[in-house]
Amino acid sequence: MAGPSRLSGIVRLFQMTWLSVQLHLDALKEAFRKDGLPSLTHLHRIREAAAAKLLITTSDGFIAYENTTVVPSLVRSAQGKILELGPGPGNQIHRYDPSLVDSVYAVDPNPYYRDTIVAKLKDSDLQDKYKFLACGVEDSDILRSEGIAEGSLDTVLSIQVLCAVGDVKSVMREVWKLLKPGGSFVFWEHTRNKDPVTAVVQACWNPPWSAFVGCCLNRDLLADILAAGEWENPGDIEVADDPYACLPRIWGVLKKKA
Secondary structure (H helix, E strand, O other), rough: OOOHHHHHHHHHHHHHHHHHHHHHHHHHHHHHHHHHHHHHHHHHHHHHHHHHHHHHHHHHHHHHHOOOOHHHHHHHHOOOOEEEEEOOOOHHHHHHHHHHEEEEEEOOOOOOHHHHHHHHHHHOOOOOOOOOOOOOOOHHHHHOOOOOHHHHHHHHEEEOOOOOOHHHHHHHHHHHEEEEEEEEEEEEEEOOOOOOOOHHHHHHHHHHHHOOOOOOOOHHHHHHHHOOOEEEEEEOOOOOOOOOOOOOOEEEEEOOOO
């Protein structure tokens, strides 16, 4: 069973990467059709459009898979004033418990998710509580304009996001600063596999995966999360023990030390 399990993971990585390559080509052709050669001076927009289309296209599959995991219960635990890192196409909107939510600020530097999120909110009890901000968590001026300052948040939620940020350590330091003492960092991410063979597979596939899918396969997220600041319960972090998974999961609800 070991061989087929690892092989199936590699096949899924290849399928996702190939779909992303096709979407990048489509986005490039569309940009060139609209703006001609000047479009090549804005390659980041092409990349953002392709990345958004990839996650919007695969949204139903991600939601179905996450339904088999701890993700729904993790999201339901979010309460009070919440900052959601990297909401993408809004896969978590339906999972919040509106009775526990005062407000949700969904922070993502990719503006191409806005319309999809707005459409999902029309059928949600969070319509008046959820706001999309096209920025990063490091964009303090934008966050301050929304009343998000150091020690102001009850919860920060991160579902499959830290693999894609530019600097995990920097993002996690901001997360820790923004949380109130006793506030919760709720997360479910993928990390480097401890199995040496699978770790080699991750390392070999990481260049095309990070270039086209937009995230890193083999970050040591446990160390980066713990290094952000003092947490009350670092021993509560769980890491899936699956030596053949190319995307092994790490999750938990950490409390900022008072």
